[in-house]
Amino acid sequence: MMRRSAEQLDDDRMLRESARNFLEARCAWMPEPRSAAMFADWHREIAELGWFAAGLPEELGGLGADSFQGLSLIEEAGRVLLPLPLATDILIMPWLMRRLPKALASLAEPLAAGRARFGIVREDVRSGGLRHMGGKLSGRGHLSLDAAAATHWVVLAGMRSVGDAALLCVEAAGAGFQPVRLLDGRSGALPRFSGSEAAVVLATGDEAIELAAEIEDRAVAALLADAYGALAAGLALTVDYLNQRKQFGQSLGSFQAVQHLMADAFCDLETLRSLALWTATALTGEPTERTRAAASAKIALGREGLAAASRLIQVSGGIAMTEDYRIGHIYKRLQVSAALHGGTESHIDKLAALSLPPTGRNEG
Amino acid sequence: MQRFIFEAECAAADAPPTSVFGVYLVGPTIYSFGSEEQKRRYLPGIRSGAEFWCQGYSEPEAGSDLAAVRTTARKVEGGWRIAGQKAWTTEAHFADLMICLTRTNTAVKSQAGLSLFVLDMQAPGVTITPVITIDGAHSVNSVFLDDVFVPDEALIGEVDKGWTYAKFLLNHERTNNAQVHRSRREFERLKAAAALCIGESGRPALDEPGLRRRFAIVEQKLGGLEVTVLRVLIDQTQGREPGPEASIVKIIGSQLQQAITELAMDVFGAAAVVAPEAGGGETAGWTERHLFRRVVTIYAGANEIQKTIVARSTLGLR
Incomplete structure (x- = not known):
């Protein structure tokens, strides 16, 4: 790539x-x-x-x-x-x-x-996951960013076992969801199924699990691209602001403490960029590396990405605390992205599992 | 790019690192700016490893502020007399030759009046004093230069152009500062050691959820750095100007080097704080490396200097 x-x-x-x-x-x-x-x-x-x-x-x-x-x-x-x-x-x-x-x-x-228009519906394990039987779905979906506006849902059901795994396509018109407004102003949906929806089975078993894993990794790649775009634009906006805003008779950008925070934000942003590029490349490669790249990237979104956004708020000062200024909205957008398609900590667990020997191997 | 692959393989095989000063610093300086005679005389020794070099840049009053160099070179019949003191001179006690940054002109702006010389470490007037570092080891020295004579042929390039040559190298060599291959190898060794080492709860250290989490975070950061370094190298091989990410590999690479040995200290726990002479086994070397590792955010331009460069040159803050 x-x-x-x-x-x-x-x-x-x-x-x-x-x-x-x-x-x-x-x-x-x-x-x-x-x-x-x-x-x-x-x-x-x-x-x-x-x-x-x-x-x-x-x-x-x-x-x-x-x-x-x-x-x-x-x-x-x-x-x-x-x-x-x-x-x-x-x-x-x-x-x-x-x-x-x-x-x-x-x-x-x-x-x-x-x-x-399509929306991805993942299962919410905490409420028992999504069950599929004979083309009928039941259970609750995880928070979805795109289900509310979609005409069709791609549903990832029963992904915790090969026997239950199914990838389905559901017409959204007949399906129910609870609309929610997200932290950053976007619309989300909490889908729920009652068994009466018209579902077409796209894949089951191992094939469904493999496709679902790639759907998740692609969704992460997209979240990273979105976060990088938002942060890169926010960084440029902040540089302009710091060079123009004066305090103590000099531009904010001339203060070394501010410069170093901005350098840290830039380092974070470039790390995020590198992992986003790796993930983008790995989308066409073999699954283990692809998932490893996506997990690393998602961790970077939650750690380096949010750290960069919070540094942009810090150097901008009070203005970044206002609803009218873009930087706060960038922070909120990243906060939403960090929570979607597996939170930061779950991706840390995933990367640990992919890169370290399994636990408990010395027992028994 | 070829060097990147070569170094990856060397690190994976635990091969000793090649001499930083000869191969990375003096070699490129001489083949870029040296005379034909200098190339003929010095490059073969660097390539074969027969001659060992040290770097005479830093001084007691010129660390990160390298342009404040005070050591002077005074023109005399047939050559120059060099007088002053060099500090933090790594492996001066093994070195045959020094590449020495000196002031040849005090009348101009501080960066403008500097020149580079080759200096024979056996020459009369060179005195080497060991400096014992935080890890209890001797790798750096103070080098006193008491009117050391160097012939005219020892001058590299032109008089008063030394700063330009030094800066060229810094730009040329930034990816080396990331030490990404050594970090990868060291991290893989730490994983292997942590799988064998029993943690405080009686389980293998690598079964501790908190440590697994930290390993995963280092894995993620290392993965990011590997790609960032590749991005810099791809720009270089395609003849593009290095992108902004070139300026940050030193900052991130050095922080990561420290993160790995910090993690090692937590993996080994009490075993890592027993004085080295009593130690052994897998913890051997980790504690000393951890202590000396504090230097990587200080040397080659302290990270604070790098951040100022990133903020001003890359981001355009003013």
Whole structure:
């Protein structure tokens, strides 16, 4: 991935520039919440720009873009803290449609056109998980970022055992969820199933577990791209502010204590960037490395990412405590991301399991 | 990139590190700025390891503020007389030659009047005094230079251009400061040791949830640094200017080096604080390495200097 051809690099740059131009012109960040009508307009315009078609294979009417290009769109959306969830439709569904063309090909054109929107529903183990039997689902889903606006849910059920594991596609219209407003103003959903939903089984057993693991790793890659975009834009904003704001007769940026906090924030941001790049590369590689990269990246989001955002608040001072200033919103967005698709501590456990010998091997 | 791979393999095999000063510092300086005669005379000895070098940069009054160097080189018939004191000179007591930063012009701005010389450590007027460090070992020295004569041919490049040469090297060599391969190898060895070492609860140390958590966090940071160093190297091999991440590998790499031995101290617990002469087994060397490891955030430009450079040059704070 890091070695992209000159042609690919040109494509990457053009895609990124056009995305940035569109987002800054139409979706520039502002503190006031936007209307549902505005969200619908944005979604339609983004579909017209071809973002959802980009990652689909050519035989499904797509452009065959790779996950790097999908991630750069998500990163650009992160820069303006776009409140629309795009990750599933840009990064996960085109790949899943490629993997499961029989079951999902008919949804490719609606996805590309923006008529079909997808949400990922993971099970909430604390409330007993999601059970699946004969096409019927029951139980509760974990907090989902994209289920509320979706037309279809991809449901990861029974993932704790091969016998129960199933990956399903459910029409959202017949399914219930409790809408919730998230810390950063975005909409979330707590899905629940009563057994009456129309569910299509996409995969079961080992295949379902493998696909679910890759869905989770892709979701993490998207969260990282989004967080990097948000933080990189926040860092640039903060540099400008520190060079312009004067206290004690000099710019804040000239104080060494402030400079060192900013250098620390930059180190954190670049660590996050490196792990995001590794994860993006590993999406096309073998599963163990992919999951190891994604776990490392998710830890970086929760540790280095939040540390960087809190340093940006600290150096900006009081203004960053206000609802009108962007930095606080970046902090809240990262806080939400850190809690999704497995919290920081659960990814630390996962990475320990992947990189250390198992416990208890000297017993018995 | 080839060096990165070579060093990865050396570290994985626990091979002793190659001489930092000869291979990484003096060699590149001489092949970039030295005369044909100097290349012919010094490069083969560096390559074969027959000649050992030390670095005469730091002084009692010029540590992180390297441009404050006071050692002077005075022009005399057929050469120069060098007078002053060098500090923290690593392995001066083994060295055949020193690359010596001196002031040749006091009339100009501090960075402008410096020159680089090759100095024979056996020459009359060179006195080496050991400095015992925090780990109880002798690796650094004070070197007193009492009107040491060096011939005209000992000057590297041009007079008063020494700062330019020193800076070129710092930019050229930043990835080396990350020590990423040595950290990876050391971390893998610590994992192996922690699997065998019994923790305070009577279980293997690597079964302790708190330690497992810390191992995972170091794993994550090390993974990040490995990729960051590769990003710098890819920019170099593709002939691009180093990106902003080049400036931070020293900061992150040094912090990580310390994190690994800090973790080792917690893995070994009481066994690690028994004086070295009584120790042995797997803890041998860890405590001493841990103590000396404090230096990595100080040397090669203290991390505070690096952070100021990042803030001003990379981020543009003013």
